[in-house]
Amino acid sequence: MSLTLLNAALVMAQVLLALAMTCAMLRLMHGPRAQDRVLALDTLYVDAMLLMLTFGMREASTVYFEAALVIGMLGFVSTAALAKFLMRGEVIE
Amino acid sequence: MSHAAMLPPAVAVLVALLVVLGAVLALIGSVGLLRLKTFYARVHPPTMGTTLGLGLTLIASMILFSVLESRLVLHEIVIAVFMVVTTPVTFMLLVRAALHRDGVEDKDPAVRRK
Numbered sequence: 001m002s003l004t005l006l007n008a009a010l011v012m013a014q015v016l017l018a019l020a021m022t023c024a025m026l027r028l029m030h031g032p033r034a035q036d037r038v039l040a041l042d043t044l045y046v047d048a049m050l051l052m053l054t055f056g057m058r059e060a061s062t063v064y065f066e067a068a069l070v071i072g073m074l075g076f077v078s079t080a081a082l083a084k085f086l087m088r089g090e091v092i093e
Numbered sequence: 094m095s096h097a098a099m100l101p102p103a104v105a106v107l108v109a110l111l112v113v114l115g116a117v118l119a120l121i122g123s124v125g126l127l128r129l130k131t132f133y134a135r136v137h138p139p140t141m142g143t144t145l146g147l148g149l150t151l152i153a154s155m156i157l158f159s160v161l162e163s164r165l166v167l168h169e170i171v172i173a174v175f176m177v178v179t180t181p182v183t184f185m186l187l188v189r190a191a192l193h194r195d196g197v198e199d200k201d202p203a204v205r206r207k
């Protein structure tokens with residue numbers, strides 16, 4: 001009984017996170033300026049990270065945890081690099 | 094969900110509540126990103142997902158894995174610390190870049206922009 005409850009909650013959370021990713025994707029597609037798109041990309045990877053964590057809880061495996069960690073690190077580096085690019089026009093001077 | 098059959102009902106209810114609440118907060122943040130009008134207003138809502146949404150999901154994950162493996166599993170704290178440190182840094186960089194771009198184009202940052 002507790003198993004079906006937990007599984008239903010995890011599926012519901014995944015649907016909600018997919019909706020959140022859709023919202024971020026819409027903002028990414030028609031954000032009027034470049035900084036809006038970078039912000040939408042940041043939101044998109046955070047939502048993807050949460051989705052990975054819920055997948056890991058459904059499968060009861062820690063592989064997804066490491067995937068979430070990698071997504072977080074690459075997302076931080078990419079957002080910082082894109083912000084630097086918007087500021088200066090180039091990433092490495 | 095391999096050996097989750099012996100999960101106590103109280104733990105299952107707690108984990109389910111935390112996971113759904115975290116996902117709802119992330120959804121609220123993304124809807125805010127879609128609906129608000131200016132860039133400077135849109136910077137705020139995604140932080141809902143990166144603080145409370147991520148925090149609640151990580152707490153739920155810690156509780157679930159601790160109960161399933163009947164030992165203390167705390168490696169999710171790594172993600173929590175990492176996000177707490179990096180999110181303000183990235184958003185500061187991004188907003189400073191946006192202010193710089195608005196300054197170059199001689200636009201008032203407070204102007205309502207579609």
